[in-house]
Amino acid sequence: MAAASEDPTAGGAGRVVLVTGGSRGLGRAIVGELAGRGLNLCFTYREQEQAAEEVAAQARAAGADTLVLRYDQARDDAQPVVDAILERWGRLDGAILNAGMWAGGRIDELDPEAWWNVVEIDLGGVYRCVRAAVPVIRRSPEGSIVLMSSMVGIAGFPGDTAYASAKAGLVGLGKSLARELARDGTRVNILAPGFVESDANASVSPRARERLLALTLLGRFGRAEEIARAAVFLSEEATYMTGAVLNIDGGVTT
Numbered sequence: 001m002a003a004a005s006e007d008p009t010a011g012g013a014g015r016v017v018l019v020t021g022g023s024r025g026l027g028r029a030i031v032g033e034l035a036g037r038g039l040n041l042c043f044t045y046r047e048q049e050q051a052a053e054e055v056a057a058q059a060r061a062a063g064a065d066t067l068v069l070r071y072d073q074a075r076d077d078a079q080p081v082v083d084a085i086l087e088r089w090g091r092l093d094g095a096i097l098n099a100g101m102w103a104g105g106r107i108d109e110l111d112p113e114a115w116w117n118v119v120e121i122d123l124g125g126v127y128r129c130v131r132a133a134v135p136v137i138r139r140s141p142e143g144s145i146v147l148m149s150s151m152v153g154i155a156g157f158p159g160d161t162a163y164a165s166a167k168a169g170l171v172g173l174g175k176s177l178a179r180e181l182a183r184d185g186t187r188v189n190i191l192a193p194g195f196v197e198s199d200a201n202a203s204v205s206p207r208a209r210e211r212l213l214a215l216t217l218l219g220r221f222g223r224a225e226e227i228a229r230a231a232v233f234l235s236e237e238a239t240y241m242t243g244a245v246l247n248i249d250g251g252v253t254t
Helices: 025-034 051-062 080-091 112-136 150-156 161-184 207-217 224-237
Strands: 002-005 016-020 038-047 066-069 095-098 144-148 186-193 245-248
Touching: 016 025, 016 080, 025 038, 025 051, 025 224, 038 051, 038 080, 051 066, 066 080, 066 245, 080 112, 095 112, 095 224, 112 144, 112 161, 144 161, 144 224, 150 161, 150 186, 150 245, 161 186, 161 245, 224 245
Parallel strands: 016 038, 016 095, 038 066, 095 144, 144 186, 186 245
Antiparallel strands: 002 066
């Protein structure tokens, strides 16, 4: 884990929020939504350094003191991320844990190693992030954690056994964490988006898109900014919500 770039004028005594996977797709939209709120903002990326730099520049232009860290949720220890945040600001108030990966295939098609890889990254990696962040976030007077699940983790989908298993696991993790951390005043909520038009989903086949669209009551796919607003709502505004699963999927799981 290493800093990709830092603003030498950084300071700030305000609220600090961590976003994992912030260089593209939903993460990028979440960073953009948070940036204009007077926050101190750290986001991570895995390999797209140039994209991360662009996102950071936009966030700083919007007024956010921004730290960018290279972090691979598949193999890196999350503690150095938290340590870097503490070194920079001395606090961590919120985390939106968005980073993850997808690999598809029906149960008799997907290689067992690929199945476990998805579960390890999308569930195990989030667990490691939470475990590193919780001791610091629980000290905040308004601590908040948002776990990014999926409609697939709620309703299931053929060919998504690995992804659905991991995302369903995040629901259980989030609900249990909400009970563990409530005494400290820390809120934990789960966001379950539907299919979103983004670069991360560009490789989805036309046939799969048609099947998904047929299930969507609103007759269209979501936009990244719509999901980002919901994530920020749970993180920053839903002060009397904890242990909740917010479905934002156009009506698929209705």
